[in-house]
Amino acid sequence: MTFVGGPYLEQFEQSFATYHNSRFCIGVGNGTDALEIALWALNLPEGSEVIVPANSFIATSEAVGRNRLKVVFADIQSDYTIDPQSVKARISSKTSAIIPVHLYGHPCDMDAIMELAASYGLRVVEDCAQAHGAMYDGQKVGTFGDAGTFSFYPGKNLGAFGDGGAIITNNASLVERCRMMANHGRFGPRDHLLEGRNSRLDGLQAAILNVKLSYLDGWIEQRQRIASIYNSHLDPKRYALPVVSDRVRHVWHLYVIRHPQRDKLMHYLRDKGVACGIHYPIALPKLAAYAEHRSSCTRFVACQQDVSLLSLPIGEHLEGDAMAYMLEALQHFEA
Numbered sequence: 001m002t003f004v005g006g007p008y009l010e011q012f013e014q015s016f017a018t019y020h021n022s023r024f025c026i027g028v029g030n031g032t033d034a035l036e037i038a039l040w041a042l043n044l045p046e047g048s049e050v051i052v053p054a055n056s057f058i059a060t061s062e063a064v065g066r067n068r069l070k071v072v073f074a075d076i077q078s079d080y081t082i083d084p085q086s087v088k089a090r091i092s093s094k095t096s097a098i099i100p101v102h103l104y105g106h107p108c109d110m111d112a113i114m115e116l117a118a119s120y121g122l123r124v125v126e127d128c129a130q131a132h133g134a135m136y137d138g139q140k141v142g143t144f145g146d147a148g149t150f151s152f153y154p155g156k157n158l159g160a161f162g163d164g165g166a167i168i169t170n171n172a173s174l175v176e177r178c179r180m181m182a183n184h185g186r187f188g189p190r191d192h193l194l195e196g197r198n199s200r201l202d203g204l205q206a207a208i209l210n211v212k213l214s215y216l217d218g219w220i221e222q223r224q225r226i227a228s229i230y231n232s233h234l235d236p237k238r239y240a241l242p243v244v245s246d247r248v249r250h251v252w253h254l255y256v257i258r259h260p261q262r263d264k265l266m267h268y269l270r271d272k273g274v275a276c277g278i279h280y281p282i283a284l285p286k287l288a289a290y291a292e293h294r295s296s297c298t299r300f301v302a303c304q305q306d307v308s309l310l311s312l313p314i315g316e317h318l319e320g321d322a323m324a325y326m327l328e329a330l331q332h333f334e335a
């Protein structure tokens with residue numbers, strides 16, 4: 001079969017593993033499934049706690065609850081990724097894992113996170129949905145923890161023509177458990193060990209991703225070039241610009257600034273035809289779904305900053321003219 005499974009999928013799984021210098025890769029239906037399946041495969045104690053950043057897409061924390069584990073939020077630092085100090089403060093005797101999210105394409109402080117994981121005996125699943133090709137100390141994200149999970153949703157830096165996702169790991173038994181869960185709990189040619197689910201990366205999407213993967217590093221350079229234009233032309237006294245650690249290769253999935261009159265700025269830009277967005281409008285602990293967490297997170301930076309975040313357009317497609325137009329608009333904005 002070439003449509004589901006088959007040679008294109010095998011080829012992509014191999015190339016994506018090789019790109020990361022990782023032993024295994026398994027394609028799945030989307031990035032949410034990738035997180036949920038990887039977390040399940042770790043076989044964490046039922047009801048144990050998993051620490052996730054307060055600023056992310058809900059898929060990150062959903063994976064925890066869907067596995068009948070307890071979500072615990074940690075605050076973020078100035079580069080918008082999870083703050084290792086806050087993680088440490090949130091560790092309890094019930095903590096079993098951490099999900100660092102390489103948000104906006106900026107790698108988390110993996111040294112500090114892996115050190116915490118080692119000293120407290122915690123597992124780590126890296127959410128790399130926004131960070132294909134990003135590096136920390138010259139090493140690709142997704143290869144520090146027990147597993148790395150990816151999304152190939154069309155809007156991501158490496159996007160398919162529909163939904164798609166993948167898990168990478170160096171752990172042979174972990175990848176086996178992921179494959180079993182993603183394929184209805186299948187065990188051997190005829191039997192099923194447990195009730196699993198169906199989560200597949202289509203052959204068609206894999207074929208497209210195979211071609212696009214060879215362009216990824218070039219696209220990352222384009223994004224870096226655009227980010228540096230923003231960095232050098234935007235007035236840091238007017239806009240809070242992204243903070244970038246010198247240990248990372250940032251892949252700029254999003255270029256996020258902060259402004260005290262964010263909504264006014266957003267409407268001003270949209271009126272001029274500039275497509276900007278908010279990631280994310282409400283910090284996770286403030287979502288209705290997490291009402292019981294709100295009080296424990298009121299002092300989080302993440303829970304105060306959400307109202308001032310604005311994502312400016314960035315992508316390999318952006319031309320010089322469009323950039324100049326946008327920069328001029330940003331220069332003339334009157335708060």
Ligand SMILES: *Cc1c(COP(=O)(O)O)cnc(C)c1O
Pocket residue numbers: 030031032033056057059060101127129130150151152153163164165
């Ligand atoms: C997009 C995204 C996901 C989910 O990926 P899907 O393919 O849309 O399911 C998970 N985590 C983060 C941080 C994301 O940006």
